[in-house]
Amino acid sequence: MKYTCCERLMWHIIAPASLRYLSKRGWDAPSLKKKAKMIYRQIVKRTPNIGGLTGNSLHICLVAGMIWLSIYEAAEGKMGEECFGNMVVAGMESPIVKASFTRKAKAAFTLAAQQKRADKAVRDNAAPGGAFNWQAEVILGRDAEEYTILYRQCGLCTLGRQEELPHLVPYLCALDTLSIDWMGGSLYRTKTLAAGGDCCDFYICKKDSKWDREQKAGGLLC
Numbered sequence: 001m002k003y004t005c006c007e008r009l010m011w012h013i014i015a016p017a018s019l020r021y022l023s024k025r026g027w028d029a030p031s032l033k034k035k036a037k038m039i040y041r042q043i044v045k046r047t048p049n050i051g052g053l054t055g056n057s058l059h060i061c062l063v064a065g066m067i068w069l070s071i072y073e074a075a076e077g078k079m080g081e082e083c084f085g086n087m088v089v090a091g092m093e094s095p096i097v098k099a100s101f102t103r104k105a106k107a108a109f110t111l112a113a114q115q116k117r118a119d120k121a122v123r124d125n126a127a128p129g130g131a132f133n134w135q136a137e138v139i140l141g142r143d144a145e146e147y148t149i150l151y152r153q154c155g156l157c158t159l160g161r162q163e164e165l166p167h168l169v170p171y172l173c174a175l176d177t178l179s180i181d182w183m184g185g186s187l188y189r190t191k192t193l194a195a196g197g198d199c200c201d202f203y204i205c206k207k208d209s210k211w212d213r214e215q216k217a218g219g220l221l222c
Contacts, residue, residue: 001044001045001047001048001049001050002044002049003041003044003045004052004053006052006053006059006060006063007040007044007063010060010063010064010067011037011040011067013094013096013097014064014067014068014091014092014094014097015033015036015037015067015071015091016094017090017091017093017094017097018067018068018071018087018088018090018091019032019033019071020090021086021087021090021091022071022083022087025083027075032071032074032075035074036067036070036071036073036074037070039070039073039074040066040067040070043066043069043070043159043163044063044066046162047062047066047132047159047162048128048129048130048132049128049129050062050127050128050129050132050133050155051124051127051128051129051133055127056123056124056127056129056133057120057124058124058133058134058155061134061155061156061175062132062155062156062159064091064172064175065155065156065159065160065169065172066159067091068084068087068088068091068168068172069159069160069163069165069168071087072084072165072168073163073165081167081168081171084168084171085171085174088171088172088174088175089174089178092174092175092178092179093178098182101178101179101182101183102182102183104183105182105183105184108183108184108185108206109144109145109184109185109206109209110144111140111143111144113144114138114140114141114144114147115140117138117147117149118138118140121136121137121138121149124136129155131153131155131158132155132158132159133153133155134151134153134154134155135151135152135153136149136150136151136152137149137150137152141205141211144206145205145206145209145210145211146203146204146205146206146209146211147204147205148201148202148203148204149200149202149204150199150200150201150202151193151199151200151202152193152198152199153193154169154193154194154200156169156172156194157169157193157194160172160194169194170192170194170195172194173192173194176202180204184206184207185204185205185206185207186204186205186206186207186212186215187202187203187204188202188203188204188205188215189201189202189203203215
């Protein structure tokens, strides 16, 4: 993968919020930033291209994972898993990242949005990258307020194995829960690839819809 303006921009969006979280907890953020940025560029270089920003909507997810793993690697074994997970959430809560999802909330649960998501999955599935790309099936809902996505391959899982940090990948699942929440949805799933499942079974419904109430009544966990 090439280190393009997308990779540079993503660093400037996600890394500052992540490093601020660590700085507040006593980490030497400037030193960590310097090491992490070098590692990040190395990870980008050794990771296959999966279609770029315009060719694969999940390119950004893969790049975000590279940033967080690079910071972890820069910590040289001194960062615990809980700290890593909290750092990921802090990076996701960067105002730019959060705003990019919240502004989609009004149009997220429409039949047109569902079809667009399904069409995008077909395009993304065909992108290059082999195991570093995602493979998804979008199952249209019974109405505009629910749909399902089955991920049978996850690029972040492959990235975790490449960096010999597969145990950290479950913490990257915060990308899913937070982004869907900000778009006005609830995410329910019973298994993930990161936790050893045969797929990630995303059931997504609009908050407080009849489908959301039905799920909550059934006692399913998000």
